[in-house]
Amino acid sequence: MAPKVLISDKLSEAAVQIFKDRGIDVDFQPDVGKDKDKLAEIIGNYDGLAIRSATKVTEKIIAAADNLKVIGRAGIGTDNIDKEAASKKGIIVMNTPFGNMITTAEHAIAMMFAVARQIPEASESTHAGKWEKSKFMGVELTGKTLGVIGAGNIGGIVCDRARGLKMKVMAYDPFLGEEKAKKMGVEKVELDELLAKADFITLHVPFTDQTANILSKENIAKTKKGVRIVNCARGGLVDEEALAEALKSGHVAGAAFDVFAREPANENPLFHLPNVVCTPHLGAATTEAQENVALQVADQMANYLLTGAVENALNMPSVTAEEAKVMGPWVSLAGHLGSFIGQMTDEPIKAINILYDGVVSEMNLAALNCGVVAGIMKRANPDVNMVSAPVIAKERGIQVSTTNQDKSGVFDGYIKVTVVTDKRERSVAGTVFSDGKPRFIQIKGINIDAEIGANMLYTTNEDVPGIIGVLGNTMGKNGVNIANFTLGRNDVGGEAIALLYIDHAIEPKVVDALETTGMFTQVKRLAFDVA
Known part of the structure; x- marks a missing residue:
């Protein structure tokens, strides 16, 4: 459908x-x-x-x-x-x-020109038939210093256009490296230096707790006298009341704003001030x-x-179509590993530790993490998925950590998941074979090779003779057909496990029958979402 x-x-x-x-x-x-x-x-x-x-x-x-x-x-x-x-x-x-990077960057450049040459006021005056030629003395952009706060996608385009206008460009951006700055032809500076030296300041950062009022009253006071400030990014980045006072005092020579702290902006401290250009959030408004x-x-x-490709998502790691094809079996494996531990763990989980080894360590680990966490959380909430699981885990105070390492064993790559509770640690590992099918390769440190089926039975016991017979006999008496049977142990006479892949979900009475033999320390029905 x-x-x-x-x-x-x-x-x-x-x-x-x-x-x-x-x-x-x-x-x-x-x-x-x-x-x-x-x-x-x-x-x-x-x-x-x-x-x-x-x-x-x-x-x-x-x-x-x-x-x-x-x-x-x-x-x-x-x-x-x-x-x-x-x-x-x-x-x-x-x-x-x-999609609108160039348009928004161009609007910032246009606003810079408008405030530098007082174009809106001059246009209004000329329409009124005043011809006040001497009133509108502007400044050139050539040779001036432009301070760009935020040199990401849009800020980077503004930097490029400004260099084409022969401006000297300095940028403040904590995520901008020195090498990248050199390639862009801009000087990387701290915020205080930018404020002190820039003739024009333009903002291109998102609104976050860190950037809110980045041009506060205190920072506006640090700016060079005669500075012109342009904001085509987000409202709330500039203290509008403080900027209005600085404009009235003459410390700031002009401002051009396309965004405001409150929108629609029916009133604002910047309105009706001379040499303030305002537009109604037109940054992306081109055909x-x-x-x-x-x-x-x-x-x-x-x-x-x-x-299944995820692009430009705000609440999920991005996964390209190419990644989705390669990672598909590994994402399934991640979910199965998480599901195994989720079904085995009854007490509250404190931490989830995920190890990626070999080829899988070079994949999109953030997406794989989501798969693991979703698998674990499904027992408590069957409707959980890769988007909601990390949110739920965070709400419950579960710490998720990741380790990746080069190939360290016989497999080209594998994933190992360990959960920590107040009572114990429990781990399971798996890999993807060349046929694209995920498999369990280790449970509780015991090596196995188990195909993953929709319905499975997991048992633990002391390594003694007769276990296979009891399992086979009990399944047969109850009409349960075994598709695959995997055994493993940590040592002769030590702890042993069995993992049975069965055709249909078994009834509780089968589990009861196994438990009453007294030969098993644990008997657990498991179900996996296998396509």
Whole structure:
């Protein structure tokens, strides 16, 4: 059955066609996003939801979205999506951070020109027939120092364009390395140096706890007298009250803002001040950008629904289509290892330690971690998946750690999962053979080679004669057919284990029959989600 996607905002017809061409059943209702009751009523019918900013994906909407797997936002901002609620329900939230990079960078450059030459005020004056030529004395950009706060995707384009304008560019970005800065042709500096030296400052960082009010009253006071400040990134990065005071005092010569702390901005401390240019969040508002993000979100959602590829997700590690093909068996193995331990562990888990060895250590470990944690958490919550599991684990205070190492044994690669509780540590390891099938290779430190089936029986016992006979006899008497039988022990006469792959789930009476023999220290029915 084909996946079904609802488009609840105005998206390009070309984006609708992408879904159709990929064999996805698409329902284009561009106005339903404005009707929250109608959206809540119908959302349960869809696997995917494609939106812009008009649709508000609230906790109520997500609660009604019983089949929803992915929400795609055509654009960068996702403030209109309850991401926490989506994550808890296992719904991937994607955006399109690259579709409007050039448009937003160009807007920042345009705003820089506008405030440098007082273009909006001069235009208004000229329209009024005043011809105040001497009033609007501007400054050149050539030779000036531009301070870029945030030299990522958009900030990097601004740096490139500014260098083309013959500006000297310095950048403050904790994640910008010296080598990368040299390639970009910019000087990497600390924030205080940028504030002290820049003639123009432009911001290109997300709004986080670390960046909120990065241009605070104190930092604005540190800026060079006559500086001009441009913000086309996010509202809340600049203390607008403090900036208004600095503009009135003449310390700041001008400002150009496309974003504000409160939007829609019907009033703001910066409004009506001379040489302040304001636009209504137009950074991504070009025909090209709107088309680009619509096509990009359609592609991303289709890729996920059809191949499992995860691109530009905010609550799940990204996995390319190529990675998804290679990693598929390993993701399955990760889930099976987690599921085994989850079914074996009755007490609260304090920590999950995951070891990746050999070829698997070079894969997308963040995604594999999600697979392991999801497998473990499924016993407590069958609806958990790779998106929601890490959120639930974090809420429960479970620490997840990862180790990767070069090939250290006979297998090209393997995964070993260990859980820690107050009472014990329990571990299981597995690998993927050349046929693409995952297998258990070690349980409790005992080496085995066990095919993984949908229904299995696990037993532990002292290594004594007769165990195989008892297991076989009991299964036979109860009409249970054994597809595969694996044994292992740590030493002669020591602890031994058996793992039986059986055709159908066994009844509790079979477990009771085995336990009453007195030969087993543990008997456990296991079930795995095997495709």
